[in-house]
Amino acid sequence: MDALVPLVDASEVIARLRASTGAYDDEPVDILEHCLQCAANLVLTQPDDEELQVAGLVHDLGWLTPKTGGVDVVFDARHDAIGSELVRNALGDRVAHLVGGHIRAKRYLVATDPGYANVLTPRSVETLVFQGGPFDAEDIAQFETDPDRDALLALRRADDAAKVPGADVPDLETWIQIIERVADAARR
Template identity: 30%
Template sequence: MELRSVEELMDLLYACRGTRDVQEGDGPPVDLHDHALRTAALLRRGRPADKELQVAGLVRPVGVLLWPGDPAARAGHLADAVRTLLGERVSGLVRGRPGQDADAGDDLLALREAAQEGRAAPFDAGVLEDWRTVLHLVAARNSRLGALD
């Protein structure tokens, strides 16, 4: 599967509403839609200029929706699905593997911490529509970079 448009991705993010995911360990189940918004909001607070990191946090729960019975391969499937639309960096962050960038390990740590805090700390993180423009910006940037290769 490959996500080809921001609209397709937005539809999947909306479809996450009402789908619950159980954390490994003792954590209570969380609504995937709410978790996506909280994770992205926390990353926006901590790294306001890093739109790709924020988007990686936003899209991660889509993997649970699309591949619910396959947690081991979920990150890889989702990384492959978003690569063409959102680029190599977002794909690598979703996969959970550091890229060539020296800061990639810090980025993965920030992503994991935001995801954990987003599970444990319910707060109003806004609405999904607030992220449409950011998704379009990241997709457009990736499209321009791809054209330069």
């Protein structure tokens, strides 16, 4: 992984999302489509939390590394931490925290919800192994102390339900003002 160059503002976030069209991390939809579906799911389940919705929109940008004329998908087990640092300056600490916790939420749910593994795609089951597998008791207890635990779990469930080929969801243009609003709030 090249040195991380953080995104500085809303326009860079939007440009990186736009560049993720046609980039696949071995799921049935491309990363932009997946992120739009994740954010749309959060609008339904968490209608009053724009930061969380925007976190859903950017949660997988850590898979991507820029190259001339577009992006490459880089398979790095730390895509949660990379994505978190990528968006922190532009979108603030809470969005960064939510992005940075989306794999921990998966590891928590695998360990605590007996039906959860059934909703994971084969690719997500495969990545669970190199992401560290289910949480142990200590990690579960630690996760439960997170003040944004419920938001992290909502993001994870929206993420898992966001891999539907051809789903009809609002496009990136719909999100521009919301991204700008969250970025403005992060600067204050």
